[in-house]
Amino acid sequence: MKEAELSPHKQSHSRGTGSADVVGFYDDDTGSIQYLVSDPQTGKGALIDAVMGFDPAHASIDPQGVSKIIEYARDTNIDISWILDTHPHADHLMASWYLKQRLGAVNAIGEKVRDIAELWRKLYHLPDAFRPERDFDRLFGDGETFKIGKLPVRVMLTPGHTLGSVTYVVGSDAAFVNDTFMQPDVGTARADFPGGSAGQLYDSLQSILALDDETRLFVGHDYGTDSRTEPAWESTVAEQHTSNAHIGGGTSKQNYVKQRDARDKTLALPDRMLHVLQMNLRAGRAPEPESDGKRYLKIPLNRFPKETA
Template structure:
């Protein structure tokens, strides 16, 4: 599947957003542009990774770059919302191809600290080296003439961030899913269902007509085709996990019960070792090859009844 969909600008101060669906991991990648200046940012773009063969490829990133060229856009930023656990990020590759700075949330430093221990690699990760900008909550920047505000949105990870672009678009990554799918898991190291609930509620304080663009979709029994856009008003009233005013206590109980049934993503232990380096592959060793270090027996998996 190569689904692509563009959400048109609604006028001055409103971004044009094109989402690109990546079928292997259900990820959505975004090109966000300012129609007035043709300046753009790339958000959460995927580097291909086959966990069975430990093989990487640049097909998705090159697809995004082709779209940028076809639209006559200039890339100003390569952005990620968090160190992804289910796909390899293309941040370092795209920075090299475009010359644009890459960025992620400042609390990636805390995530790196957790995973240095889990990988037993005490000197492995240096976010200040591998990312040009580490955004704190409340930081601002621009895509062309469009203002962008950073919101800290922890829960899925301790350092996830949301990008609020212009007056009517927000990239909410692994917080909300589509209203008929609910919300994202919160059981990875550093995650918290309670903090995720608080992040969801903060996102819902944005104006009702704000377009919320999610990080993943897998379809549903009633909706087999992927989708990734809904408004704040739609999420507030229709979201199957929190719509209609679900309490924090009820949400946490439901989210944690659901998370206990979920297996780890099949790429997680591979890709986090690279994503904490902006998707940069390990250095080649003396034989000319690259190697990953995978922790064994560190993650207990409950088997659903």
């Protein structure tokens, strides 16, 4: 596998008491942003949506990228106490299990991962494959709270991209909004994966827009645009409310669903999806070795036929 591709980080500094320091690390292979969020007062931190390297052509796994983030945390005296994911990702391999073994930190995700696991047990025809209670230490319910150091964190259920996606609202002014919003010049995330819903996504977007205007919003992905080649991942509620390409200025739910569904019909499946979901529903852990000592993935055939014009 090639050298891990991890773009230079960008930092969003704490605004004062009760506000988190946030560092975003861009994964070039998948356009994913992984976040190191920390409490400046205590030095305690969390990794959100950390990416394990995965090469779909060779079905090979590589921890180099996430290892560099661990090194950064150590160099800046951040003690990672939480490993958080917003949902079982379809476009990258979760590093949750690897980080849990390496750091001994608590790993967590939203509790509706149970429902997502049930859906994918049927699609993979693996009735006994996924047990989220075994692979995650915490399964958060909507409205549940915990702390990163002294910073309070509130969990918001924000479904649509998946039926169990959650947003983490950290401290006084930061929200990690997963695959709901993208940058204002791009719009919003897709909602066509199994269990997804454009209508639910619209409602989730509105719940995020109900946060304070100056809340920093940290998105799950960015791919740039024709006019913006550098990846970006921070905006505010006010910016999204005013200028989001899909819902800025008050797009109705009916119009949003119509345009989101039409756009999603043009999108191909992520090239890693059928590989990584089989592991992500185990917190990124590969299936158990078989009798030859090797691990194998099961890929369903013709369950997601490519649409033709």
